[in-house]
Amino acid sequence: MTDTKTIQRAWCMYDWANSSYLLVITSTLFPIYFNGVTRSFFHSEEVMFFGLQVTNTVLYSYSVATAFLIVAVLSPILSGIADSGGSRLKFLKLFTFIGSASTFSLFWFKGHNVEFGIIMSVLAGVGYSGSLVFYNAFLPEITSSDQYDQLSARGYAFGYVGSLILLLISFGLIKNFGLVGLDNEGTAVRIAFMLVGVWWFGFAQYSFYHLPKEKVESGGKDKAWLIDGLKEIVKVFRTIQHMPNTKVYLLAFFFYSTGVQAVMHLAASFGEKELKLESGKLIATIMIIQVVAIAGAYVFSYISKKYNNGISILCMLVLWVGVCLFAYQTTHEFEFYGLAFVVGLVMGGIQSMSRSTFSKLIPENTHDNTSFFSFYDVVEKLSIVFGTFSFGFVESMTGSMRNSTLILALYFIVGILLFVFSRLLKSSTFRSI
Template sequence: MKNNPRTLTAWAYYDWANSVHSLVIVSSIFPVYFSATALNETGGPVINFLGLSIKNSVLFSYTISAAFLFTALLSPICTAIADYSGRKKAFMKVFCYTGAISCSLLYFFTQETTTFAVICFWISLIGWSGSIVFYNSYLPDIATEDQYDRVSARGYSMGYLGSVLLMIINLVVILKREWFGNISEGLASRIAFLTVGIWWIGFAQIPFSRLPDARFPTGTRPDGVQKTGQQTGNYLLNGFRELRQVWGHLQQQPLTKRFLVAFFVYNMAVQTVMYVATIFGSDELKLPGQSLIITILLIQLVAIPGAYGFSRLSERIGNTYALMVAVVIWIFICAGAYYVQTESQFFGLAAVVGLVMGGIQSLSRSTYSKLLPATTTDTASYFSFYDVTEKMSIVLGTLVYGLIEQITGSMRNSVLGLLVLFIVGLVLLWRIPSQKVYGLRLEETEVL
C-alpha cells in the first residue's frame, strides 16, 4: 500500500543513516585528516600509491572520480539482477554494509597505511553511491505522485539533520579531547570514521525492516512478463541491455529525455560546487579550518528548510518552474563567488548555497519520479539510468572545474565555467512544461 506513514518514515531514515558519509567522510573531517596524514617520509604531499608518485590532493580527487565511474558501470548490472529477481532491498543492503564497513576500517588509517585507507575510502564511496540508486528507486513504489515532492524533501532534510548531529558529536570529541582521556587529535578523527560506519549500519536497520522487497516467480519479470533464456543467461549483458531499453523507451518519452539532459548539465555544476566549496574557501580566500567547518554546518542546516521550501514552491508553480527558480539562484551564487573577498561574504554565499542545494536535489529526484511512465514496474532500471547520469555529470563537472583552474591558474575562472553550465541548464529546463497540464502526467502532455 502506497503512502503508508510507517513505510515513508522508514524510507526517509536511510537518508538519515547514510548522509553522514557525505558530510564526515567526503566533505569535512576525513579530507582534513587525509591531507595531514597522507604524506611521504619527509612530510611532503607527493606520495607513493601502488607504484605511482602522486600528490595527495590529486589522489583524493581521482579516488572520488574513480569510485563514481566504477559505480556507473556496476549499478546497471546490479539493477538488472534486482529487477528480474525482485531483490532490490538485498542489493541495497549489500552496498550499505560494504560502504559502512569500509568507513569503519578507516579507523586504522595512519601514514603507514595510506594505500589501505585510500582503497577503503574508494570502496566506501562505491557502497554509498551504489545503495542510493536502490534507495531512490523505492520512491515510486511507496508513494503516490502527489506525495513525491514532500517525501523526497523529507528524506533530504532528515539526511542533513542526521549528518549534522553526528558531525557535532564528532567535533566535540575532536575539540574537547581532554573530556575523553586526552586522546590525540588523530585518534579522535579516526573515532569519527568508526562512528560513521556504526551510525550508517545501525539506522539503516529501520528502512531495511519496513521497506517492501517483492519476490517474483522464477522466470517472470516484476511486470509478469516471461523472461527469456537470453535475458537470464548473462546478467552482465542484461544490465547494459536494461539501460539500452530504458534509453529506447526515452525516445518515446521526449519530456523525460529533455529533463535528463537538463539535469545532466545543471547537476555538473551543482555537484562540483558541493565538492569544491571547502577547497575554494581554503585556497582562494585563505579561510581558517574552523571557519570552513562552520560553513559546512551552515550549508547542511540551511538545506533543511530549503528542501521543504522548494517542495512548497513546486506545489504552487510546478516542478519545472521551481527547478528553474533554483537554477537562477545558482547563477547569482556563481556570479557572487567570482567577486567574493571576505569571510562574511563567503558565509552569506554558503547560506544561499545550502538553501538551494537541498531544494534542487530533492526536486530533481521527485521530478524524475513523476516523469516515469505510469505503468513502469522495473523502477530500479530507470533509477539506474538516473544514477549513471548523475555520476557521469559529477565526473565531467569536476573535470571541467579542474581543467579551467589548471589552464587559467584561478578558481574564480572555474566558477565562471560553472555559471555557464547553469545558464545552459536553465535554457534546457525552459523547454519542459511544468508539472501537470490539463490533468495529464508530464510524459503524456504535448511536446512543446
C-alpha cells in the first residue's frame, strides 16, 4: 500500500498541476490574448458573438461569470457526490480532463472564432472549479485534523511554485518566439495554452496513481447524491439563521469577495485596455502580485494575532477601497505597478484570513464541517459571478472599465459597514489565530 507521505505528496502535486490554469490562463495570458486578437480581427473593441455585438472585455467578464455560475449551481450536487464515497477520484479525473482538454483546445482560438474561444474558456473554468470540490474532499481522508492547516499550506505552496515556473517558461517562449522558430508572438501564446493543458493533465497523473482508490459503498447510497448535497446546504443555511455573527460575516464576505475576485480575474484586462500595456509588462505585473501575496498573508496574520481577525480584515478592506479609487485615475504604467504591489499585499492577506476566520465561526462540536465549507464555497462562487458580471455590465453601460472600479469600491464599503455596525469586531469568536 502506498505510504502516507507519498499520498500526501500526490495530493499536493495536484495543486502543482491545476494552479497553472488559474495563474497562466485566467489571471494572465488569456484575457490579454483575447483582447488583442479580437481587436485585430474585428478592427474594433466590438465583436460578434452568436450574432450579438458586444465589447470584447465585457464578453470576457461575462464568460468568467458564466463559468462560476455553472459551478455554483453544481457545487451542492458535487459536494453530495464527494461525501457519498466511492466517486471522488473518478470525478476528479473527469473534471481534470474537461478542464485540461478545454485549455489545450484554446490553441485553435485565433480571434475570428470567438464563440469557440469563449466556450472553451468557460469549460476550462468549470473543469478547474469542479475539480477542486473533489480535490479538497480528499484532505480529511489523508491526514489527521491537527495536520489540516499544515498540509493545506503545503498544497498551496506547491501550486504557487508550479504555476510560477510554468508562467516563467511561457513568458520566455513568448518573448523569444523567433529563437524557437515561431512566426509571431500570438503563436507562442497559443502554444503556452497547450503547455498549460499538458502540464495540468500530465502532473495530475501522479496524483491519480497514488491517491486512495475508493470502493463504492453498497446499499445504493451513492445513488442519492443528487439530493444529498442540496439537503446539506439547506441544513447549513437553516443553522446559520440562528448564528448572527456567522450570518453577518458571510454577508460581508460576499460583498468584499465580489470586489476581490473581480480584481483577480480582470486586472490584466484592465491594464491591457485602459493603460495600453504590452503583454510582457502585464505578465511581470502579475508576477509582482503573486510574490507580494505571500508576504501579505504573513503581514495580516501578524495583525490578526496582535489584535483580532476582524481588525485585520477591516484594515484590508480600507486598503481595497483605496486600490479601487486609485485605479480609477491611474494613467501611467508605474502607477499600475505600484497598484499591483498593494493589490498583492491585500490579496494574499484577504484570501488566507477569510477562510481561517470562517473556520472559527463554525460550531466547535459540529459534524458538518464539510457542509459548512461547501456553503462557504457557494457564497464565494456567487461573489465571483456577481463581481465579474457587474464589472462587465458597468463597462457596457458607461463605455469605460474605469467606472467599473468605482462599483467595486462600493462593494468593499458595504463590507466595511457590515463590520463596523455589527458585533463582529468585538466578538470573542474573532480571537487571534
